Amino acid sequence: MTPSSIDALFAPASAAPSYPFAALHGQPQLRTALLLAAVDPLIGGVLIEGPRGTAKSTSARALAELLPREHGGGRFVDLPLGSSEEQLVGSLDLEAALQHGRVAFRPGLLARAHDGVLYIDEVNLLADGLVDLLLDVCASGINRVERDGVSHQHPARLTLVGTMNPEEGELRPQLLDRFGLFVRLGDTLATAERQAIVRARLAFDTDPAAFVRRFDAEQRDLARRIARARSALAGIGFGDAAHERVAALCHAAQVEGVRADLVMLRAARAHAALDGRGEIADADIDAVAELVL
Numbered sequence: 668m669t670p671s672s673i674d675a676l677f678a679p680a681s682a683a684p685s686y687p688f689a690a691l692h693g694q695p696q697l698r699t700a701l702l703l704a705a706v707d708p709l710i711g712g713v714l715i716e717g718p719r720g721t722a723k724s725t726s727a728r729a730l731a732e733l734l735p736r737e738h739g740g741g742r743f744v745d746l747p748l749g750s751s752e753e754q755l756v757g758s759l760d761l762e763a764a765l766q767h768g769r770v771a772f773r774p775g776l777l778a779r780a781h782d783g784v785l786y787i788d789e790v791n792l793l794a795d796g797l798v799d800l801l802l803d804v805c806a807s808g809i810n811r812v813e814r815d816g817v818s819h820q821h822p823a824r825l826t827l828v829g830t831m832n833p834e835e836g837e838l839r840p841q842l843l844d845r846f847g848l849f850v851r852l853g854d855t856l857a858t859a860e861r862q863a864i865v866r867a868r869l870a871f872d873t874d875p876a877a878f879v880r881r882f883d884a885e886q887r888d889l890a891r892r893i894a895r896a897r898s899a900l901a902g903i904g905f906g907d908a909a910h911e912r913v914a915a916l917c918h919a920a921q922v923e924g925v926r927a928d929l930v931m932l933r934a935a936r937a938h939a940a941l942d943g944r945g946e947i948a949d950a951d952i953d954a955v956a957e958l959v960l
Contacts (some may be wrong), residue, residue, distance in 0.1 A: 711930060760772065809822060903944075
């Protein structure tokens, strides 16, 4: 994908401006985790734990603006807590299949979020069955819908972002383990950081269009980095040294199973791709280890 095509895909939508990702202050681990998941959605999404007012939803919404808009991508799709499985995965019209011999598929939220961001606020309150289904789709990149012997499938390459406030209930350990990356946000911020965040937010609220224009060059650069990293993933191998280091870290953390090993290798590869390197270095593994473990 050429820089000019990235610029075209990154053309601003007609909707009201979103807060720019490049303007986010603080929370470096959160920004890193979101960028990694955007480069390789098969990492399994990002779970963000933290109190209200820590820019969880603002950061997720800002990320969607950086994703390529080809084929209708780059959307930010909310998954309401009261959603049904049919609303999430879509539905099949059996009558059309029986009468006309063709599958009539009504797209759900997963189809809308393809190549974009699917955001779940208070994911710890979402029905366990929906969370299981979501994480399975994220791991495969495919949404399969079956009903009475009739089936349909479509690509569902999406960046899953779930947020939760631990005061409102915990997430089942089995589901916590299924998210690829986990970020725990602190309750307090340094004085200078608080001021920078508040000043930026006030400037955005006063004149959103002007504020967005200030970060236009940085936004375009981030969009290019993500697109280049996505294209470069397949060319970055998992060498023996990377396997050994990841296995040692997971063993030292007494991790059960090998899911963490797989996620860490994927995340380290995405980190290397974002930095423009053709192979995984120790620095890439170290940068993602805490997010995975």
